[in-house]
Amino acid sequence: MSQPFLIYNTLTRQKELFKPLTPDHVGMYVCGPTVYGDAHLGHARPAITFDVLFRYLTHQGYKVRYVRNITDVGHLEHDADEGEDKIAKKARLEQLEPMEVAQYYTNRYHEAMDRLNVLRPSIEPHASGHIIEQIELVQKILDAGYAYVSNGSVYFDVNKYAADTKQYGRLSGRVIDEMLSTTRQLDGQEEKRNTADFALWKKAAPEHIMRWNSPWSIGFPGWHTECTAMGTKYLGEMFDIHGGGMDLMFPHHESEIAQQTSVTGHGPCHYWMHNNMITIEGQKMGKSLGNFITLDEFFNGSHINPKDGKEMLAKAYSPMTIRFFILQAHYRSTVDFSNDALLAAEKGYSRLMQAFKTLRSLQPSKASSIDVKGYRQLCYDAMNDDMNTPIVISHLFDAAKAINTVNDHKATLTKEDIDELTSLFQTFVFDIMGLRDEASTDNTALIDGLMQMILDVRATAKANKDWTTSDKIRDSLGQLGIAVKDGKDGATWELK
RNA sequence: GGUCGUUUGGCCGAGGGGUUAGGCACAGGUCUGCAAAACCUGCUACUCCGGUUCAAAUCCGGAAGCGACCUCCA
Numbered sequence: 001m002s003q004p005f006l007i008y009n010t011l012t013r014q015k016e017l018f019k020p021l022t023p024d025h026v027g028m029y030v031c032g033p034t035v036y037g038d039a040h041l042g043h044a045r046p047a048i049t050f051d052v053l054f055r056y057l058t059h060q061g062y063k064v065r066y067v068r069n070i071t072d073v074g075h076l077e078h079d080a081d082e083g084e085d086k087i088a089k090k091a092r093l094e095q096l097e098p099m100e101v102a103q104y105y106t107n108r109y110h111e112a113m114d115r116l117n118v119l120r121p122s123i124e125p126h127a128s129g130h131i132i133e134q135i136e137l138v139q140k141i142l143d144a145g146y147a148y149v150s151n152g153s154v155y156f157d158v159n160k161y162a163a164d165t166k167q168y169g170r171l172s173g174r175v176i177d178e179m180l181s182t183t184r185q186l187d188g189q190e191e192k193r194n195t196a197d198f199a200l201w202k203k204a205a206p207e208h209i210m211r212w213n214s215p216w217s218i219g220f221p222g223w224h225t226e227c228t229a230m231g232t233k234y235l236g237e238m239f240d241i242h243g244g245g246m247d248l249m250f251p252h253h254e255s256e257i258a259q260q261t262s263v264t265g266h267g268p269c270h271y272w273m274h275n276n277m278i279t280i281e282g283q284k285m286g287k288s289l290g291n292f293i294t295l296d297e298f299f300n301g302s303h304i305n306p307k308d309g310k311e312m313l314a315k316a317y318s319p320m321t322i323r324f325f326i327l328q329a330h331y332r333s334t335v336d337f338s339n340d341a342l343l344a345a346e347k348g349y350s351r352l353m354q355a356f357k358t359l360r361s362l363q364p365s366k367a368s369s370i371d372v373k374g375y376r377q378l379c380y381d382a383m384n385d386d387m388n389t390p391i392v393i394s395h396l397f398d399a400a401k402a403i404n405t406v407n408d409h410k411a412t413l414t415k416e417d418i419d420e421l422t423s424l425f426q427t428f429v430f431d432i433m434g435l436r437d438e439a440s441t442d443n444t445a446l447i448d449g450l451m452q453m454i455l456d457v458r459a460t461a462k463a464n465k466d467w468t469t470s471d472k473i474r475d476s477l478g479q480l481g482i483a484v485k486d487g488k489d490g491a492t493w494e495l496k
Numbered sequence: 497g498g499u500c501g502u503u504u505g506g507c508c509g510a511g512g513g514g515u516u517a518g519g520c521a522c523a524g525g526u527c528u529g530c531a532a533a534a535c536c537u538g539c540u541a542c543u544c545c546g547g548u549u550c551a552a553a554u555c556c557g558g559a560a561g562c563g564a565c566c567u568c569c570a
Contacts, residue, residue: 031570042570049570172565173500223568245570246501252569275570276501282562286569328519329509334502334563341508344520348508351519354533382510390510394518401535408527408535467529474531485533494533 005060007241008332008386010249010272011171015386020240021270026057026064027239029231029269031248032124034071035105036090039112040292041322041337042245042278042285048323048434049275049331049387050243051118055432056383067234068121069227070109072102072128073210073220098210099128112295115319117434123234127226131212134221134229137259138200138214146262150191152203152217158196161258168258171272172250198255200225224255231268232260242269246276247284275331285337293337298322314339317346320438324349327389327433348397353437354494355400356425358407361492365412372417372424375399379428392428399424409488439495455484455491 006015020026030050033043054066090101110120127134138154141147146161147154162168162176169176176196203217204210211218231239237260244253253272260268277284285292290306293313297303301316317325325345329335375395382391399421405411413421429435454473461469474484483494 033570034568040570044570046570169499174566175499246564247569250565251567277564277570279563284564284569288567288569325508333509336508338508340520344508346520348519358534388510390518394510397518404534410535462529465529471530483532486528486531487534488527492533 003060003380003384005056005384006386007271007273009270010274011267016271018240018271020062021238024061024063026062026241027235027269028054028057028064028066028241028243029227029235029239030066030068030121030242031227031244031252032068032070033105033109035102035109037105037287038294038296039109040285040287040294041298042292043109044112044116044295044322045278045326045331045335046243046245046275047113047118048116048326050273051434052327052389052432053241053243053273053387054119054121055434056387059427059432065123065235066121067123067125067231069230070102070106070124070126071226072099072106072126073131073226102126102128108296115299116295116323117319117436119434125230125234127221127230128210130226130230130233131221133233134225135201135212135214137225137229137232137263138216138221140263141200141259144262146258147200148193149216150193152219153191153199154201154216154222155192155197156200156222156255156258156262157193158198158258159194161262165261167261167267169254171257172254174250174254198223198251200259224252224259227252228256228259228268231256237264237268238266239269241271241273243273243275246274247286249274276334278326278337279334280337282336295319295322314343317342318438320435321346321349323433323435324352324393327435328393330386330388330390332386348393349435352393352396352400352429352435353439355403356422356429356437357494359403359418359421359425362403362406362413362418364415364418366414368413368417369411370402370405370413372399372402372413372421376420376424376427379424383428383432389433392433396425396429451482451493455493458484459490 005018007018008014009016028050030046033039050066050068054064057064096104113120138147141156142149142154146157148157158168158176168174199222201214201216201222202219204219208220210220212220231242242253242256257267260266277286279285280291280293283289283291293303298313298317299319301313303312304310305312321342325342326335328345328348375398378395379392382388382395385391402411402413403421406413454477458470458473461467461473477484477493478496481496483496485492485494
């Protein structure tokens with residue numbers, strides 16, 4: 001908390017000094033997944049971005065309440081599936097209860113996020129569990145005069161709101177007049193006074209499975225009410241940070257602001273943060289484009305491109321490779337998926353982990369020949385500049401190089417400096433960026449002992465120039481996925 | 497069509513008026529029984545055209561390419 005932390009606020013389009021509304025406390029809301037399919041690489045981006053923010057704020061000493069919702073009510077679909085809820089549609093296809101589908105994909109989402117070492121949020125509210133709150137919100141907007149009932153559905157009066165507040169479009173940089181002429185024909189359009197109006201409550205068609213009672217009709221809540229209702233319930237009418245993907249800026253977040261402002265006179269939060277998209281072959285990876293690769297597919301190393309039937313993944317990529325890959329780009333930049341980029345990330349991640357392992361085996365000297373005390377501040381500076389994790393990583397690579405130089409006896413470090421580096425890695429690599437050493441297991445001590453014994457035997461063989469035995473040991477270990485590396489001070493090993 | 501953003505070396509990706517980003521790959525070297533790793537050295541780029549400036553990849557103007565949003569989407 002002592003150092004100024006700048007974050008880019010989408011609302012003002014500039015970096016601003018972060019200052020919580022309540023001293024020492026931070027309220028943060030991030031739009032979570034709609035649970036009707038497996039999480040793909042695109043879902044990992046906001047999860048990891050805001051996980052790092054959550055971790056960093058916590059590290060700075062704030063008490064953070066992090067709310068990330070689960071959307072299990074579903075949104076409207078267009079075209080042939082007019083008015084049908086996405087989850088309901090899937091449920092019918094699979095002959096499952098809608099809530100069963102939602103639960104299944106929620107579990108799958110949790111599993112994938114756990115593997116990515118994404119911390120669970122403080123509260124993970126479900127839209128379906130907050131229908132009453134959403135109905136109350138709609139009623140308040142009606143009472144305020146910014147909504148109207150039409151054929152059992154309730155719509156937000158964007159025109160009136162825009163005229164009164166001059167706010168609509170501020171977040172996304174949109175001009176209301178232009179929107180009126182460009183909005184496409186959608187379901188329920190004839191019920192609206194204006195094409196730009198959006199649904200707050202939707203009357204359910206007879207075949208619609210997910211439905212709730214309300215003062216207006218049996219139906220379901222509109223596209224944007226859950227975040228407003230649940231954000232208010234758990235974080236208050238005004239909280240610190242609201243995050244999500246850039247593609248949610250409009251209409252989702254713009255509408256959230258409108259809903260909240262029409263009731264309270266102000267938007268829901270102080271800072272709006274948006275992560276950029278992950279692209280594949282230059283295009284946004286998205287469910288609707290059908291060009292997404294699920295996280296499980298990355299972990300298992302197989303994804304067939306539906307267009308040409310070709311395998312897209314050169315190999316399996318571990319969760320930490322994915323995490324490192326995402327952290328190597330700034331969260332507001334697009335990042336393009338490619339096997340080359342992932343392969344490079346994998347090696348880079350491994351190099352960092354290996355350096356940390358080497359660090360723990362360094363022999364301290366009486367004096368340090370290199371200065372390693374500056375890295376910490378450089379890393380903080382990078383984090384404080386709108387969470388610039390690529391810069392943090394570049395400094396950590398510098399530190400890794402220093403560690404390796406010392407290991408090669410080309411430089412020396414005192415015990416104090418070695419401890420400082422250990423603490424640096426612990427803080428930034430593990431605590432803040434949330435990486436973990438995938439090679440380590442619960443049996444670390446046992447394996448270390450066994451490996452030491454095996455390497456001793458091999459060292460004896462080598463001393464006797466018994467290359468047959470020494471190579472056999474190395475080859476056998478290699479087959480088990482253990483690489484043996486001979487150095488000046490004897491052999492070391494590493495899981496491949 | 498409208499709004500916004502982006503264009504960096506073989507690849508990924510920071511930065512952002514004068515100073516080495518970093519990683520991966522590649523080449524040479526040190527070490528080594530061999531290999532791997534590590535270390536050293538090399539490769540030094542900013543789409544194009546104008547302008548401002550002592551100085552522009554960085555600022556301004558224009559063009560082109562690419563992308564996002566305008567519709568559910570992370």
